[in-house]
Amino acid sequence: MFAGDRRRVVLGDFGFCKGILSGAAKAGDPAYMAPETLLCGDMTQASDVWSLGAIAYELATLRKPDFLEGKDPKDVFVDGWRPDLSGVADDLARSVLEGMLVLDPAERPTARRLVRLLLRLDISADEQEAQDTRLKEARAAFADALNRANNETVALRKDPPDRATRMDIIREQCAIAAKLFREIQEIKAEMGETDEPDEREDSEEPEKKHLIEEDDSTDLMRAVDRNDVEAVKALIPLQGGTKMKGCALVGDWKIYEGTALMRAAVYGYTEIVGLLVEKEKGLKDSNGWTALMWAVKNDHTDCVRLLMREKDLKGYNGGTALEMAKLWRNHEIVALLSE
Numbered sequence: 001m002f003a004g005d006r007r008r009v010v011l012g013d014f015g016f017c018k019g020i021l022s023g024a025a026k027a028g029d030p031a032y033m034a035p036e037t038l039l040c041g042d043m044t045q046a047s048d049v050w051s052l053g054a055i056a057y058e059l060a061t062l063r064k065p066d067f068l069e070g071k072d073p074k075d076v077f078v079d080g081w082r083p084d085l086s087g088v089a090d091d092l093a094r095s096v097l098e099g100m101l102v103l104d105p106a107e108r109p110t111a112r113r114l115v116r117l118l119l120r121l122d123i124s125a126d127e128q129e130a131q132d133t134r135l136k137e138a139r140a141a142f143a144d145a146l147n148r149a150n151n152e153t154v155a156l157r158k159d160p161p162d163r164a165t166r167m168d169i170i171r172e173q174c175a176i177a178a179k180l181f182r183e184i185q186e187i188k189a190e191m192g193e194t195d196e197p198d199e200r201e202d203s204e205e206p207e208k209k210h211l212i213e214e215d216d217s218t219d220l221m222r223a224v225d226r227n228d229v230e231a232v233k234a235l236i237p238l239q240g241g242t243k244m245k246g247c248a249l250v251g252d253w254k255i256y257e258g259t260a261l262m263r264a265a266v267y268g269y270t271e272i273v274g275l276l277v278e279k280e281k282g283l284k285d286s287n288g289w290t291a292l293m294w295a296v297k298n299d300h301t302d303c304v305r306l307l308m309r310e311k312d313l314k315g316y317n318g319g320t321a322l323e324m325a326k327l328w329r330n331h332e333i334v335a336l337l338s339e
Contacts, residue, residue: 031065035077036105040323046105049114053100060097061087077103079329104328106287106297116191135187142180149173216246224263224272225250232260232272240279251298256286265291265307268300277306288316296321296333304333311337 034050036042054065067083068076083101088094096117099109109117152170156163220239223231240260247256250266261280264272273291284290292310295303304321314320322337 030068030073034105035073035103036319036327038073039077039327040319042105042319042323044105045110046108049100049108049111050105053097056093056100057083057085057088057097060090060093063087079103131187131191135184135191138180138184138187142177142184145173145177145180149177215248216244217248218242218244218260221248221258221260221263224260224267224269224276227267227269227272229271229275232275236275236279240276241283243283243285253294253297255294258285259283259291261291262289262294265295265300265303266298268295268298268303270300270302270306273303273306277309281307281309282313284313284315288314290315290321292321293324296325296330296337297328299330299333301332301336304336308337 030038032051032054034042034047036044037047054067057065065083081103083097085094085097085101088097096114099107100114102108149170152166152173156166156170160166217225218235218239220232220235220242221244223235243257243259244255245257247254248258248263250258250263253266255262255266259276259280261273261276261283262285264276273295277291280291282290290307290310290313292304292307292313293315295307311321322334325333325337
């Protein structure tokens with residue numbers, strides 16, 4: 001532990017271990033290293049979260065973590081693997097560790113989200129639920145006010161006789177939206193949230209724009225959600241190639257700055273993937289993931305075949321779709337991407 005500037009504490013690992021295959025010495029103790037680091041050599045912020053979780057596990061159990069139990073990492077970290085946290089007595093500590101020690105790096109919380117979570121541990125479940133409800137209602141009302149103002153603006157383009165009245169409505173709805181926006185910021189402050197992106201010091205990732213929570217899905221994206229092939233065909237010339245500025249829940253995944261093609265890849269809608277691939281191939285979401293990576297993540301082999309032109313693209317952590325498939329043990333897709 002170091003505190004060079006006397007204001008920060010840094011955890012450093014100067015342990016040495018022998019390479020499993022080469023016999024060469026490597027820096028780092030495998031007991032604290034993330035699966036993707038042991039298997040692929042990937043070292044990201046998510047890997048640091050795993051390592052911090054391993055340290056927290058040791059503090060909670062007073063035992064050094066031994067997830068490998070002397071075995072090869074590739075034989076341990078397989079689909080469905082979960083750490084044995086039975087030795088962690090505290091329920092809250094166990095729930096936090098469950099999030100930090102998951103196999104998929106994308107599912108681990110960021111450092112900032114961990115801080116927010118820990119700040120909220122002192123709040124009762126009822127208070128948390130009340131805050132969440134207030135925030136949800138305020139966001140819904142905010143979106144409703146903006147939609148009403150937008151609808152009136154569209155109506156003004158037709159030069160209606162009641163133009164002055166409609167202008168008053170627009171001003172009123174904009175004022176309501178501004179008030180609700182301030183309320184949302186206040187609620188988020190109470191919850192320990194901010195609008196700042198997660199801090200990623202010394203990161204090689206490009207600086208990210210502010211991530212907007214509101215769902216600004218296009219009609220094309222919603223047609224994909226419905227698997228409405230005819231609507232997709234009609235909307236591709238109008239909205240194909242558009243990325244969201246906000247986020248949407250697609251299946252079980254929350255995707256920021258996604259595309260219609262990514263949604264089709266998540267759902268496994270092969271016909272729609274074929275329709276969209278020419279228009280939207282190569283686009284990335286806020287994490288640097290392509291539609292191919294989402295198809296790999298969700299085991300949609302037929303979609304992977306249609307998206308092969310993206311196989312050499314890398315995410316912001318430097319990994320390709322093939323490396324992801326190896327990590328997640330998708331053997332059929334690994335063989336396909338290795339061709």
